Amino acid sequence: MVFAEASRDDRMIVVKRGELRYTNRTSGGGSSTALTRSSSVPSLDANGNLLTAGDWCSEAALWTDWVHFGRLRATHDSEVLVIDSGAFGKETLVHYKVGLGTMKYASGYVQRLNDLAALGVCSDFIPKSLEYEPLDELASQVFHELG
Numbered sequence: 001m002v003f004a005e006a007s008r009d010d011r012m013i014v015v016k017r018g019e020l021r022y023t024n025r026t027s028g029g030g031s032s033t034a035l036t037r038s039s040s041v042p043s044l045d046a047n048g049n050l051l052t053a054g055d056w057c058s059e060a061a062l063w064t065d066w067v068h069f070g071r072l073r074a075t076h077d078s079e080v081l082v083i084d085s086g087a088f089g090k091e092t093l094v095h096y097k098v099g100l101g102t103m104k105y106a107s108g109y110v111q112r113l114n115d116l117a118a119l120g121v122c123s124d125f126i127p128k129s130l131e132y133e134p135l136d137e138l139a140s141q142v143f144h145e146l147g
Contacts, residue, residue, distance in 0.1 A: 002072040002080065003058070003124075009066055010085040014056040018078020022049045022057055022125040024070035049125055050075070058124040060113055061085055063106040069122045097146050104142045112138075 003009055005025045013020075051057060051072075060066050062085045093099040116126070 002074065003068050004071045005068050007068050009058060009061050009068060012056060012059050012062050012083040012085070012088075013072065014081040014083065015051050015053055016079040016081050017053055019075045020051045020057070020072055020078055020080070021075050022051060022070055022072050022123075024049075024123050024125070049127055051125065055125075059109070059126075060124070062088055063109050064113070066124075068124050070124055072124070101142050101146050104145075105139055108138050108142065 002013055002020060057072055058066065058068065062083065089102075092102040112126075116122070
């Protein structure tokens with residue numbers, strides 16, 4: 001178990017090796033508390049989303065106070081990279097432009113979380129099917145503006 005639903009956290013998880021399954025309680029995959037969502041919004045897989053090398057989960061914990069909406073478990077022997085929000089924030093503020101860009105990205109990311117929440121989607125893991133603009137495009141735009 002990497003994390004459980006309703007637990008507070010300040011860490012982002014990146015899968016280095018192996019496979020982890022994220023099950024979201026708001027999609028009916030772990031709790032009786034399910035949100036109602038518009039039929040036009042893709043749902044999270046109630047059986048869980050598989051995360052493999054290069055995938056990440058709970059990025060929101062870097063940018064805001066975070067309580068998990070689901071649980072993340074390794075399906076077999078796996079290795080993850082854990083990014084602590086405090087240490088990450090401290091390092092990004094060492095250089096002015098990096099810190100400024102990071103703050104702008106964080107603002108955009110939190111706005112996305114709020115937009116998804118308004119549609120009834122609350123999750124630690126945002127599948128690509130729910131991204132209305134890829135996160136790498138948001139990061140590129142922010143850092144391009146800073147020169």
